[in-house]
Amino acid sequence: MKSHQTTQTMKPATAAKKLGVYLPATPQEFQDGVVTRSELNELQANPPAWLQELRGNGPHPRPVVAAKLGVSIAGLARGGVTEPLTTEQIEALKQDRPEWLEKERATQAEVRQEAVRIKEKKAEQDQRS
Structure with a gap:
């Protein structure tokens, strides 16, 4: 029998906190969705332009x-x-x-x-x- 491993998700507020950004300034699709652990890791490893902008300015x-x-x-x-x-x-x-x-x-x-x-x-x- 295989054990089913559920994907760990977090609220956008938690993800924003971990990324060190202000949630209301993030894109709407980020605010409205949920973030998986792998998506968070990808955002940290390869930040998109909006994340780089928020972190910088x-x-x-x-x-x-x-x-x-x-x-x-x-x-x-x-x-x-x-x-x-x-x-x-x-x-x-x-x-x-x-x-x-x-x-x-x-x-x-x-x-x-x-x-x-x-x-x-x-x-x-x-x-x-």
Whole structure:
């Protein structure tokens, strides 16, 4: 007897998240359908023009905007950034260096330093054990 293997599918929102793109900016046929695991792998390996355009110029979803600015998603919200931004808008923010952005970058740097300190402390404790 052969076992039937079902094709793993995901909602367009999940696929967009995995691709790092803003779902409402994707083509309508992408938004309306379902995406199989093999289709997702193909999109990642050989991105079509629309995907390359979105990844390059946006609009970008909040996690991508936060990463490009070097802040957390919560930091974006505290800074009043609630909408997706294009690459051009992100670059303008980097150039303008508003006070909230500098503060959030400093906060993010502290969080990263603390995470490294905790990791090192845990590794040290594990060595002693």
